[in-house]
Amino acid sequence: xLPAAPLHSRIDVLASLREALLAFVxxxxxxxxxxxxxxSGYKVEPHWLRPLLLAAVVAAGRFAIxxxxxxxxxxxxxxxxxxxxHGGVTVAALGQSPNRARLLLVFVLLGAFVIPxxxxxxxxxxxxxxxxxxxxxxxxxxxxxxLLGLGLNIVVGLAGLLDLGFVAFYAVGAYxxxxxxxxxxxxxxxxxxxxxxxxxxxxxxxxxxxxxxxGDYLAIVTLxxxxxxxxxxxxxxxxxxxxxxxxxxxPTLFGLEFTRTARQGGTPIHEFLGIEYNTNxxxxxxxxxxxxxxxxxxxxxxxxxxxxxxxxxEALREDEIACxxxxxxxxxxxxxxxxxxxxxxxLAGVFFATYQGFVNPTSFTFFESALIxxxxxxxxxxxxxxxxxxxxxxxxxxxxxREFADFRVLAFGLLMVLxxxxxxxxxxxxxxxxxxxxxxxxx
Amino acid sequence: xxxxxxxxxxxxxxxxxxxxxxxxxxGAIQALRGVSLHVSRGEIVTLIGANGAGKxxxxxxIFGNPRASVGSVSFDGEDITTLxxxxxxxxxxxxxxxxxxxxxxxxxxxxxxMGTIPVGEAHLDEDRAQMFELFPRLxxxxxxxxxxxxxxxxxxxxxxxxxxxxxxxxxLDEPSLGxxxxxxxxxxxxxxxxxxxxxTIFLVEQNANHALKLADRAYVxxxxxxxxxxxxxxxxxDPEVRKAYLGGH
Numbered sequence: 112x113l114p115a116a117p118l119h120s121r122i123d124v125l126a127s128l129r130e131a132l133l134a135f136v137x138x139x140x141x142x143x144x145x146x147x148x149x150x151s152g153y154k155v156e157p158h159w160l161r162p163l164l165l166a167a168v169v170a171a172g173r174f175a176i177x178x179x180x181x182x183x184x185x186x187x188x189x190x191x192x193x194x195x196x197h198g199g200v201t202v203a204a205l206g207q208s209p210n211r212a213r214l215l216l217v218f219v220l221l222g223a224f225v226i227p228x229x230x231x232x233x234x235x236x237x238x239x240x241x242x243x244x245x246x247x248x249x250x251x252x253x254x255x256x257x258l259l260g261l262g263l264n265i266v267v268g269l270a271g272l273l274d275l276g277f278v279a280f281y282a283v284g285a286y287x288x289x290x291x292x293x294x295x296x297x298x299x300x301x302x303x304x305x306x307x308x309x310x311x312x313x314x315x316x317x318x319x320x321x322x323x324x325x326g327d328y329l330a331i332v333t334l335x336x337x338x339x340x341x342x343x344x345x346x347x348x349x350x351x352x353x354x355x356x357x358x359x360x361x362p363t364l365f366g367l368e369f370t371r372t373a374r375q376g377g378t379p380i381h382e383f384l385g386i387e388y389n390t391n392x393x394x395x396x397x398x399x400x401x402x403x404x405x406x407x408x409x410x411x412x413x414x415x416x417x418x419x420x421x422x423x424x425e426a427l428r429e430d431e432i433a434c435x436x437x438x439x440x441x442x443x444x445x446x447x448x449x450x451x452x453x454x455x456x457x458l459a460g461v462f463f464a465t466y467q468g469f470v471n472p473t474s475f476t477f478f479e480s481a482l483i484x485x486x487x488x489x490x491x492x493x494x495x496x497x498x499x500x501x502x503x504x505x506x507x508x509x510x511x512x513r514e515f516a517d518f519r520v521l522a523f524g525l526l527m528v529l530x531x532x533x534x535x536x537x538x539x540x541x542x543x544x545x546x547x548x549x550x551x552x553x554x
Numbered sequence: 555x556x557x558x559x560x561x562x563x564x565x566x567x568x569x570x571x572x573x574x575x576x577x578x579x580x581g582a583i584q585a586l587r588g589v590s591l592h593v594s595r596g597e598i599v600t601l602i603g604a605n606g607a608g609k610x611x612x613x614x615x616i617f618g619n620p621r622a623s624v625g626s627v628s629f630d631g632e633d634i635t636t637l638x639x640x641x642x643x644x645x646x647x648x649x650x651x652x653x654x655x656x657x658x659x660x661x662x663x664x665x666x667x668m669g670t671i672p673v674g675e676a677h678l679d680e681d682r683a684q685m686f687e688l689f690p691r692l693x694x695x696x697x698x699x700x701x702x703x704x705x706x707x708x709x710x711x712x713x714x715x716x717x718x719x720x721x722x723x724x725x726l727d728e729p730s731l732g733x734x735x736x737x738x739x740x741x742x743x744x745x746x747x748x749x750x751x752x753x754t755i756f757l758v759e760q761n762a763n764h765a766l767k768l769a770d771r772a773y774v775x776x777x778x779x780x781x782x783x784x785x786x787x788x789x790x791x792d793p794e795v796r797k798a799y800l801g802g803h
Contacts, residue, residue, distance in 0.1 A: 419671070422660075422664070422667075422668065423671075425657075425659070425660070426657050426660070426668055429657045429658060429659055429660070430655050430656070430657055430658075432651055432655050433651060433655035433656065433657065433668075435617075435619065435640055436617060436639075436643060436648075436651055436655075437643055437668060437669065437671045437672065437715075437719070438640050438641070438642070438643030438644050438672040438719070439640055439671060440638070441640070
């Protein structure tokens with residue numbers, strides 16, 4: 112405990128000594144029986160020096176910490192930590208735009224855009240490998256999960272609707288591109304626009320009857336929906352190709368293709384640009400488009416939270432009765448959240464299909480839904496930054512620890528347990544943009 | 555101004571809120587039996603009753619949740635019995651729900667903004683300034699999360715949030731619930747101030763003493779039926795009411 116002394120007070124050594132003495136006594140009580148008594152055979156031998164030594168170390172540590180806590184820097188640190196402990200959601204201070212955070216954001220974005228070009232730049236080999244095929248693929252997958260996490264975050268984190276079948280919308284997006292190319296001859300760009308719309312419609316069709324339910328019931332229905340979509344894809348052989356899956360055409364850019372030879376009637380991009388063919392070109396393209404889409408989604412989400420509809424989502428999560436008495440149509444508000452989430456999931460599906468070049472139902476099992484939910488929970492329900500970090504960690508970490516692949520799910524469970532103990536609200540505490548009053552009221 | 559409308563001659567032609575013979579069920583259980591009451595413009599009307607008498611159900615039935623299966627509810631001459639719940643607030647009725655139901659993770663200010671949903675944010679500045687005048691404590695805590703307020707302050711916030719929609723009629727469901735006696739007294743003072751602003755108040759209470767002293771007219775609800783009605787003063791003196799609700803002497 113820090114004494115509530117005025118700012119200019121001198122460091123109180125006596126108080127620190129008192130604290131140290133208290134810590135010493137407590138440490139003795141704890142360590143005395145634990146390390147002071149040694150069992151050898153059937154006899155218990157006392158070792159009094161060891162607990163005394165341990166307690167002395169503890170007391171010295173307490174003394175040092177208490178002294179440091181009284182210096183101005185230490186006091187600031189304590190205050191910061193205490194502020195972090197209290198309460199759940201925090202509200203960002205009004206009109207505060209920390210320059211440091213903005214600078215960091217610029218660096219991260221620049222870095223993200225430079226990564227695919229690293230092999231062409233004069234940088235050390237280790238760094239250039241980051242832009243190589245292996246890491247680029249991983250990054251694309253990570254960004255797809257970022258997109259999925261952001262989508263589910265709207266549904267679970269903001270609107271508070273537990274959706275266990277999110278993977279269904281992901282599948283809708285992916286299969287829309289695959290089957291659309293097969294039957295209607297659509298390409299990547301058409302799918303990029305239409306798939307989210309179709310997924311949103313699926314969200315509405317599912318949402319309308321089930322959104323009257325709450326909590327667990329909703330979770331069960333969405334879980335069922337996710338499985339239904341997967342089973343249909345698996346069993347409707349003549350339309351979807353069943354377990355054999357369906358091929359997805361590689362993406363094009365204004366008729367330019369990323370394959371070695373033109374297959375869709377365009378020009379290969381390496382011929383157009385007059386550079387040597389590189390198998391990475393398709394990945395670089397996918398990565399860049401995906402990155403732009405993710406950035407746009409983050410921007411959209413931030414804006415959404417500031418308009419009345421976004422506020423209504425959060426209000427509905429907090430108190431449905433109050434919302435209805437205030438004239439909020441809870442079904443419509445929930446439906447918009449559900450559709451927005453589904454739309455983002457569909458978008459991610461298009462990128463997944465493009466990235467894989469092939470889709471089949473095994474990519475859309477319940478485990479995927481659980482993984483996406485874990486990303487949202489781990490990142491902090493409602494926190495955009497947290498979800499992005501969690502998605503990157505949960506998809507890139509398994510790649511870094513390939514040798515321990517057998518223990519992946521175990522480690523995953525352990526991570527969840529540890530998170531629940533130390534950071535029950537997720538990596539980053541959700542922070543809502545404060546409502547900016549249109550005009551300052553006279554104080 | 556409100557004095558004129560309180561005469562019976564004016565009140566009978568068209569009450570602001572008119573509840574006629576409603577029955578409300580929860581599944582097979584009947585919670586309200588032929589309840590009729592009216593609230594005229596500018597009046598303070600209170601409804602007292604014991605736990606489980608159907609007080610909250612009655613307010614719910616006015617808001618269509620649960621919906622009355624027999625009878626009608628009309629507001630300002632319009633039948634609102636079958637109107638969807640979210641369409642009722644924009645008609646000019648505000649509910650201060652039992653147990654306050656503020657948005658705990660939002661700031662005081664944001665809670666007030668949420669209150670403007672039925673009417674839009676056109677009058678936000680003016681109304682918010684008025685609320686801060688009525689509840690100075692809320693102004694002190696405007697940027698604080700509502701969940702960190704004390705019970706009394708939360709109740710004040712719930713009332714202020716309801717007033718932000720510029721309602722003609724305010725329904726209050728046990729505003730004194732779980733509050734210290736001093737705070738309860740303050741709440742009732744505030745209700746009197748609100749009434750003097752020309753708002754009509756329908757107050758549902760267990761705290762019969764305070765409620766009857768405040769009210770122009772009052773109803774007593776027993777087991778889903780209106781048992782007694784009269785002016786606040788009459789009921790306060792009624793031996794039956796004294797015995798049942800005031801720990802009679």
